[in-house]
Amino acid sequence: MSKYTPGPWYVQPSDNPFFGLLIKPIPGQVVAQTDPTWNQADNARLIAAAPELVEALQWALAQIEDDPDPDHRQAFDAARAVLAKATGEA
Numbered sequence: 001m002s003k004y005t006p007g008p009w010y011v012q013p014s015d016n017p018f019f020g021l022l023i024k025p026i027p028g029q030v031v032a033q034t035d036p037t038w039n040q041a042d043n044a045r046l047i048a049a050a051p052e053l054v055e056a057l058q059w060a061l062a063q064i065e066d067d068p069d070p071d072h073r074q075a076f077d078a079a080r081a082v083l084a085k086a087t088g089e090a
Contacts, residue, residue, distance in 0.1 A: 005025050005031045005051070006025070006051055007025065007048075007049075007050070007051025007052050007055075008025070008026055008048075008051065008052065009023050009024060009025050009026070009031060009047070009048040009049075009050070009051060010023070010024055010026055010048060011023055011024075011044040011045065011048050012024055014033065019033045019034065019035075020033070020034035020035060020044070021033065021034045021044040023044055023047045023048050032047050034047075050086070053086075054083065054086060054087065057079060057082070057083050058083065060079065061076060061079055061080060061083065064076050
């Protein structure tokens with residue numbers, strides 16, 4: 001799997017007027033920043049939750065990996081594709 005800055009991340013207002021919110025790992029550097037014209041709070045919360053979302057999806061996939069139900073298999077394949085896209089493996 002590709003490496004990303006592990007979470008948790010948190011949202012902090014920027015002192016720079018050209019940026020809206022900063023998304024930072026605890027502790028550490030800025031990993032993302034919002035444009036002040038975005039719907040800042042919603043986007044920043046989603047970005048900040050990304051590491052935990054990846055971990056939750058990996059766990060969920062491990063739970064259903066061997067499930068033979070065709071409906072579950074379709075959900076598994078779709079979730080695996082999203083995870084690959086999010087981690088740069090697609």
